[in-house]
Amino acid sequence: MKPNIFVKDKVAIVGAGLTLFRRRLLETPRELAWEAAREALNSAGLTLKDIDCIVVGSAPDAFDGIHMKGEYLADGSGGFNKPLVRVFVGGGTGVMVPAVAWWHVASGLCKTVLAVGEEKMSHAYPHPQGVFAYIWDPILERPLGPNLIWIFALEMRRYMHVCKASKEDIALVSVKNKRNALDHPAAQAAANITVDDVLKSEVLVWPVQLLDISPVSDGAAALVLASESVARRVTDTPVWVEGIGVTTDNTHWFNRDLAYPRYLEYAARMAYKMAGIERPWKEIDVAEPYDPFDYKELHHIEGLMLARRCEAPKLLREGYFDRSGELPTSPSGGLLGVGNPIAAAGVMKVAELFWQLRYEAGARQVKKPVHKAVANAWGDLMQVGTVVVLST
Amino acid sequence: MKPERTPGRYIREEDLRRLPGVIEYKPVARYSYSAGQALSEFLRGLKEGRILGKLCPSCRRVLVPPRVYCEFCFIHTTEWVEVPGTGVVETAVVSYIGTARERLEKPEIIGVIRLDAPGYREGSFDFAGLFHRLCGVTEDDVKSGRVIGMRVRPRWRPPEERRGSMLDIECFEPVQP
Amino acid sequence: MSLWKKSRVVDVIHVEGRMETEKYVYTPGLAGVKVAEALIEGKIMGVRCGGELYIPAKTYCPDHSEGELVEVRGPWVIKSYTIVYEDMYGEKLDKPVVVALLGIEGARGGLIHYVDVDPDKVRIGLKVEPVFKPREERRGLITDIMFFKPVEHS
Ligand SMILES: [Zn+2]
Numbered sequence: 194m195k196p197n198i199f200v201k202d203k204v205a206i207v208g209a210g211l212t213l214f215r216r217r218l219l220e221t222p223r224e225l226a227w228e229a230a231r232e233a234l235n236s237a238g239l240t241l242k243d244i245d246c247i248v249v250g251s252a253p254d255a256f257d258g259i260h261m262k263g264e265y266l267a268d269g270s271g272g273f274n275k276p277l278v279r280v281f282v283g284g285g286t287g288v289m290v291p292a293v294a295w296w297h298v299a300s301g302l303c304k305t306v307l308a309v310g311e312e313k314m315s316h317a318y319p320h321p322q323g324v325f326a327y328i329w330d331p332i333l334e335r336p337l338g339p340n341l342i343w344i345f346a347l348e349m350r351r352y353m354h355v356c357k358a359s360k361e362d363i364a365l366v367s368v369k370n371k372r373n374a375l376d377h378p379a380a381q382a383a384a385n386i387t388v389d390d391v392l393k394s395e396v397l398v399w400p401v402q403l404l405d406i407s408p409v410s411d412g413a414a415a416l417v418l419a420s421e422s423v424a425r426r427v428t429d430t431p432v433w434v435e436g437i438g439v440t441t442d443n444t445h446w447f448n449r450d451l452a453y454p455r456y457l458e459y460a461a462r463m464a465y466k467m468a469g470i471e472r473p474w475k476e477i478d479v480a481e482p483y484d485p486f487d488y489k490e491l492h493h494i495e496g497l498m499l500a501r502r503c504e505a506p507k508l509l510r511e512g513y514f515d516r517s518g519e520l521p522t523s524p525s526g527g528l529l530g531v532g533n534p535i536a537a538a539g540v541m542k543v544a545e546l547f548w549q550l551r552y553e554a555g556a557r558q559v560k561k562p563v564h565k566a567v568a569n570a571w572g573d574l575m576q577v578g579t580v581v582v583l584s585t
Numbered sequence: 586m587k588p589e590r591t592p593g594r595y596i597r598e599e600d601l602r603r604l605p606g607v608i609e610y611k612p613v614a615r616y617s618y619s620a621g622q623a624l625s626e627f628l629r630g631l632k633e634g635r636i637l638g639k640l641c642p643s644c645r646r647v648l649v650p651p652r653v654y655c656e657f658c659f660i661h662t663t664e665w666v667e668v669p670g671t672g673v674v675e676t677a678v679v680s681y682i683g684t685a686r687e688r689l690e691k692p693e694i695i696g697v698i699r700l701d702a703p704g705y706r707e708g709s710f711d712f713a714g715l716f717h718r719l720c721g722v723t724e725d726d727v728k729s730g731r732v733i734g735m736r737v738r739p740r741w742r743p744p745e746e747r748r749g750s751m752l753d754i755e756c757f758e759p760v761q762p
Numbered sequence: 763m764s765l766w767k768k769s770r771v772v773d774v775i776h777v778e779g780r781m782e783t784e785k786y787v788y789t790p791g792l793a794g795v796k797v798a799e800a801l802i803e804g805k806i807m808g809v810r811c812g813g814e815l816y817i818p819a820k821t822y823c824p825d826h827s828e829g830e831l832v833e834v835r836g837p838w839v840i841k842s843y844t845i846v847y848e849d850m851y852g853e854k855l856d857k858p859v860v861v862a863l864l865g866i867e868g869a870r871g872g873l874i875h876y877v878d879v880d881p882d883k884v885r886i887g888l889k890v891e892p893v894f895k896p897r898e899e900r901r902g903l904i905t906d907i908m909f910f911k912p913v914e915h916s
Contacts, residue, residue: 213591217595609785609788628775
């Protein structure tokens with residue numbers, strides 16, 4: 194299968210870096226961006242002088258509490274006297290960042306791109322869920338006094354109903370990811386927990402309970418992307434970005450069936466087509482589906498077509514998605530385990546696949562040999578799907 | 586094992602208070618949100634106890650909530666169509682927390698209602714619908730799944746209390762057979 | 763073809779709303795903690811990057827390397843200024859306020875601050891010095907400096 198777009202330069206990831214993920218770091222948002230960017234550059238053996246263009250991703254300005262976060266983060270991300278673009282598609286931002294970085298290189302505009310995702314959610318008091326209130330429609334939704342978790346709970350409930358999935362089935366994702374995160378040095382919410390712990394945790398918006406959700410986090414993550422010629426010069430083990438996909442579904446989220454992530458299937462089809470992947474469930478070796486909530490990993494496994502619709506819970510029970518399983522998912526520990534500084538979290542997932550494909554993940558390395566990988570993120574009012582397919 | 590270094594200095598809430606140079610700030614921005622053409626008419630309809638949708642002349646969907654365009658056909662919608670307001674519960678949840686994550690004294694039940702409206706196939710992925718409170722159903726109805734697929738209709742506030750707002754509908758309640 | 767030509771123009775309803783949160787609490791950051799401590803001591807910090815000195819202090823340099831925080835001493839000079847006659851709501855101030863970009867010889871960048879000077883006397887190149895709050899009132903914030911004032915000729 195041929196790529197469906199004109200690509201001037203093949204694109205590789207050649208470096209990745211992270212800060213700690215925690216609820217409250219001393220660093221300012223731009224210092225976090227700087228720390229992650231430096232780690233990524235160092236890991237690639239490059240300096241800022243080697244970078245042509247900058248892509249910065251950050252979710253709503255209201256989280257950090259600074260308007261024009263792209264400009265604010267620019268110098269920490271290495272972006273002065275260089276082209277810089279800020280990317281923002283809500284939770285989908287983290288995977289949109291490498292996708293946009295890919296555009297920059299694939300188009301031939303830049304040979305090297307430093308791509309940074311940052312979020313500082315600890316600034317807002319009493320809880321960042323309060324500032325989430327302003328993403329709702331002021332006419333149709335805000336009068337009801339909604340909490341953001343409502344929509345996710347509504348989606349989870351619909352998924353449970355259509356797929357006959359139980360709370361226990363879904364809690365297993367949280368158990369797996371928090372356990373995987375025990376081996377991640379940046380992790381904020383790593384733990385050995387049981388399904389019972391999840392079911393006994395605080396009920397927020399039934400069916401969503403405290404341990405079904407990723408934590409509030411500060412953090413940053415960065416990648417270095419390069420054209421083929423640069424990549425081959427700086428590393429023997431480039432990880433190729435083979436496909437990217439982006440789709441926005443209907444913003445009228447209560448006018449569509451929430452049981453299935455159509456936004457993701459369309460984005461995934463775009464990315465797989467570009468990557469020449471026809472049977473993702475067979476060809477993908479390891480995946481980082483976006484997991485801000487436990488049910489979302491199952492939802493996204495199905496949207497990425499790594500399992501048939503409603504089949505993910507059964508496969509999860511059988512250990513299919515464990516690190517030692519046939520198709521490991523969220524070997525990093527995901528957002529549930531490592532943490533969820535929104536834009537940084539998606540970048541962290543792509544960084545994890547970069548390390549997995551280079552066999553550098555140490556204790557987190559999946560058992561099977563790996564060659565092709567996929568990550569996704571999801572955001573805005575539940576309608577944005579972003580996908581990146583990587584290979585060695 | 587990568588990453589080899591993960592910089593970042595973790596600070597606990599109590600230590601934050603001891604740091605010099607911490608800035609506290611309370612932002613308040615006031616807005617006057619325009620409901621726009623379609624939703625203004627929709628809100629006026631609510632005040633009269635009617636749920637209005639807009640018809641797409643091409644695909645014949647009646648869009649609720651109404652918009653001036655049909656996003657499927659990307660053309661102007663034309664006629665106003667009143668829908669009966671009845672429908673089925675698509676999904677529902679029980680909220681124990683409020684907007685800023687404070688615990689609620691009394692949990693609320695919230696749902697998405699798939700409205701009876703022309704132009705959609707039975708069980709279609711896209712539908713005319715609203716997001717609102719549910720009443721006359723129990724927490725157990727939500728948890729057991731009994732509520733999903735239940736036929737509901739709006740419970741209107743008395744006309745003198747209506748303000749041209751989503752809250753002119755108090756909630757959606759089961760249609761008694 | 764514009765929208766209003768094809769749609770019936772109706773009276774548009776407006777809904778009042780606000781965006782607020784209880785508060786934001788901003789951490790000072792790595793350099794920020796040291797800058798704050800220095801302000802409490804009545805000192806202003808810059809950052810040395812190779813041969814260059816930059817104001818205000820930051821953790822990192824333009825080339826992304828880590829900088830060295832150093833105290834910067836005056837004399838400060840006005841590099842540019844503006845005279846403010848209205849507050850942020852457009853109300854006339856009782857007395858115009860001079861806001862200036864202040865720098866020092868040999869350093870890049872500068873600080874923005876108030877200058878306590880007659881608007882008729884302000885000029886680029888005027889030498890000024892910081893006036894701090896009493897020590898016990900300092901919080902490590904830029905407002906620990908109340909304003910700058912012209913250096914007295916002696
Ligand atoms: Zn249409």
